Amino acid sequence: MPINLIAWPDEKAERNDYALEIPLLGSLILTHSLNGEVKGLKEVPASERPPVLPVFLAFRVMVGCGILLLAVAFTGLYLRWRGRLYTTRWYQIACMGCVPLGFIATLAGWVVTEVGRQPYVIYGHFRTAEAVSPLATGAVASSMAVAFVLYNCLLLGFFWYAGRLAWRGPMSGLPTHPAVPLATVAAALGQTSPTPEGAK
Numbered sequence: 284m285p286i287n288l289i290a291w292p293d294e295k296a297e298r299n300d301y302a303l304e305i306p307l308l309g310s311l312i313l314t315h316s317l318n319g320e321v322k323g324l325k326e327v328p329a330s331e332r333p334p335v336l337p338v339f340l341a342f343r344v345m346v347g348c349g350i351l352l353l354a355v356a357f358t359g360l361y362l363r364w365r366g367r368l369y370t371t372r373w374y375q376i377a378c379m380g381c382v383p384l385g386f387i388a389t390l391a392g393w394v395v396t397e398v399g400r401q402p403y404v405i406y407g408h409f410r411t412a413e414a415v416s417p418l419a420t421g422a423v424a425s426s427m428a429v430a431f432v433l434y435n436c437l438l439l440g441f442f443w444y445a446g447r448l449a450w451r452g453p454m455s456g457l458p459t460h461p462a463v464p465l466a467t468v469a470a471a472l473g474q475t476s477p478t479p480e481g482a483k
Contacts, residue, residue, distance in 0.1 A: 284309035284321040289343070292335045297325055333401040341394035348388035355381050 286309035290299035310319040324332050355377060362368040400406045404414045416423075 284313070284319070286312065290339070292339050294335050331402065333399050338395055338399045341391040341398070345388045345391035345395060348384040348391070352381060352384055352388075 285304035285306045287299055288303045288305065290302035292298075293300050307317045309321055311317055313319065313321050324335065358374065359368060359378075362371050362374055368374070402411050403409060404411050
């Protein structure tokens, strides 16, 4: 069984278009054997299958975010080893760009889990249609409205606090690698060199 790095699932034709595959890797990951057998969706009745496209894409978004974060982390280790972690401007920008990736990966993983087990809440035992709550529409809508307002207030509070920190700028006592003088770090960030008292 190969693994598809990229593809476009065609649910009606039951195939993947434009697939880029790595032979045998799917069997190795799922069965720990190069010759392991992996049953596909064709083995499952059509009424029991989840929507394919959102699960397929969300899984690759999740894995892609994880690989990118690992690459950034290992790059940081290399720069730290070379004594350039605090002076490499492009790496600082890359780290800022990676801030939302953990959140995106979490949401993508949630889509894989929740959509991937449809039409079941508990796979093979409890279908989603049987799990619908008898709550009134107004009760659900009011709970959603309270949660929406509360979480947006928390978000605004975070923006206010984080914005103040960002506007204030870096502290005068800059952290540094033992091999990198503070004056070098300060010059790279466009600041004057901190005094020995400030460095302490």
